[in-house]
Every structure is written in structure tokens, then in C-alpha cells.
């Protein structure tokens with residue numbers, strides 16, 4: 001990843017037996033989301049054929065998507081929603097796969113158990129948050145979010161029922177007037193962990209799932225073995241501490257998943273989920289696109305269009 005973050009773990013995932021021993025990840029192609037057309041398929045691939053329009057989120061240990069040609073595994077790719085352009089579709093897979101992994105695989109939510117559940121999304125105006133609001137809202141949940149005041153219109157338009165402006169004073173004070181939650185998705189981390197779990201309904205399976213974890217930082221600084229050990233101790237300690245108070249503490253992670261993108265594709269074509277594209281850059285503007293992303297304050301996603309307008 002840019003800046004070397006996660007380098008130790010990603011190097012191990014790319015080259016588990018350390019055969020190349022290059023100690024160097026270059027050449028490196030950035031970008032995780034893609035939407036495009038299949039050029040060729042492997043001999044075992046039956047579900048796709050050349051010419052199919054597909055989308056995917058590419059795992060970080062593989063070369064990325066800021067390229068004219070991308071190699072992905074059959075189980076990472078999915079038919080793109082027919083109702084979206086490639087630019088719109090490219091705004092969805094990575095945040096969708098991350099939100100799904102956190103909310104469904106880790107948080108235990110599904111379209112069959114979400115009705116009337118109270119969900120709090122901390123940091124809802126960025127990529128993951130704008131997708132997560134729409135997913136749980138379309139499954140019938142009651143959605144409370146935290147964001148800046150100037151993002152309120154955006155998040156309400158995506159389905160948020162209650163909006164807490166974190167710039168207007170401590171969020172924990174503002175949340176005290178609301179009912180407790182069945183699930184909290186934390187996109188911000190840091191000191192939110194100190195207060196967020198007290199807003200979960202105790203002793204009824206309520207979960208706090210944070211996407212901001214020290215896993216990669218631990219393996220960067222301590223090495224793979226010690227980093228994983230430290231990570232295991234940290235998460236187990238926190239989980240036990242909160243379990244004694246009747247709530248569940250979990251870490252969420254991005255997981256590439258073509259079949260999940262198939263489900264999301266249907267939801268997009270059914271009008272239940274829409275992409276939130278904040279700004280679009282051309283391929284020659286990749287440096288500006290990264291500068292924009294690094295400034296923070298995202299409102300949905302920034303998309304780079306590698307193809308020319310004619311091939312879009």
C-alpha cells in the first residue's frame with residue numbers, strides 16, 4: 001500500500017516461502033476497484049466469457065487496477081450491474097466487499113434479520129459508510145450515523161434516519177438521548193472505542209465492529225510472528241473485557257468476494273443501492289486523485305477512469 005503501510009504482511013502473502021527474497025514490491029500498481037470487459041479467461045473459468053462486463057475488488061497483495069489490463073481470479077470477479085457505467089461501477093466493489101464483510105460476516109446481519117434493528121455507523125460520509133447506510137437501510141434497519149454537518153444532506157439522501165454531527169460537540173453526549181443499538185460499525189477508531197460500546201444493548205448479542213485495527217501496524221513494526229501474536233492478545237483482551245459487560249467486540253476486514261458482488265449487483269439494478277462518486281479523474285491525473293484522497297473529508301468515492309470516454 002502507498003507509504004509502505006502493511007508491507008510486511010502483504011510481502012508474506014505475495015511470497016509466503018520468501019523465494020524471490022527481493023525485499024522490494026516494485027513494480028507496483030495501485031488501485032483496488034475495477035470495472036471493465038473480460039479479454040480472456042482461464043481454461044477452468046465457466047461462469048464468465050470474453051466480452052462480459054465485470055467488476056471486482058482486487059486484494060492488496062495482487063497488482064492493482066490503475067492499468068489497462070488487470071488479472072483477477074474467477075472468485076473475485078462478478079458481472080457488473082447493467083444500470084451503471086464503468087465509472088459508477090468502479091466506485092462500489094472495495095467498499096461494498098469491506099462493508100459486507102464487517103456487517104454480514106463479522107456482524108451477523110442479513111436481509112432476513114435486519115428489520116427494525118438499530119444500527120449506528122460512525123464516520124458514515126466516506127466510501128464504506130455511504131455504502132453501509134444503503135445496505136442495512138435496504139434490509140429494513142433503522143440507521144443512525146455520525147458525520148460532519150455538511151454531509152447531512154448526503155447521508156439522509158442515502159437513507160440515514162438520525163444524523164449526529166460530530167463537529168457540534170462530543171458524539172457520546174449527543175447519543176445519550178437515543179435508544180441503544182444492536183450493531184455499531186466504526187469507520188473512525190481511536191478514542192471512539194472508549195465510549196461506543198456503552199451504546200450497545202447489553203446481553204442480547206449486540207456487536208461493535210471496527211474497521212480500524214492495529215493488525216498491519218503490528219506486523220510492520222514487530223514482524224509477522226510477533227505482530228500476529230500481539231494482535232491476537234489485543235483482540236482477545238478487548239473481546240473478553242466487553243463480553244463481561246454483555247456486548248461483543250470485533251474487528252472487520254476487507255475480503256474479496258465475487259459471489260457477494262453478484263448479490264450487490266442485483267441490489268444496484270433493483271435501485272436499492274447507488275454509487276456515490278464524489279470526483280472523477282483521468283488516468284493522467286492519478287497523482288491529483290491520490291492527493292485528493294489523502295486530504296481526507298471524502299464524500300463517497302474518488303474514481304480514476306483508465307479508459308477513454310469512447311470505450312466507457
Ligand SMILES: NC(=O)c1ccc[n+]([C@@H]2O[C@H](COP(=O)([O-])OP(=O)(O)OC[C@H]3O[C@@H](n4cnc5c(N)ncnc54)[C@H](OP(=O)(O)O)[C@@H]3O)[C@@H](O)[C@H]2O)c1
Nearest residue numbers: 123125126127128129146148166187211252253254297298
Ligand atoms: N480493515 C479493513 O480491511 C479496512 C478496509 C477498508 C477501509 N478500512 C478503514 O475503514 C475506515 C473507513 O474507510 P473509508 O474508505 O470509508 O474512509 P473515507 O472514505 O476516508 O471516509 C472517512 C469519512 O469519515 C469522516 N470523518 C472523519 N472524522 C470523523 C469523525 N471523527 N466522526 C465522523 N466522521 C468522521 C470523513 O469526513 P470529514 O472529515 O469531512 O468529517 C470521511 O467522510 C478507514 O479508517 C479505513 O482505513 C479498513
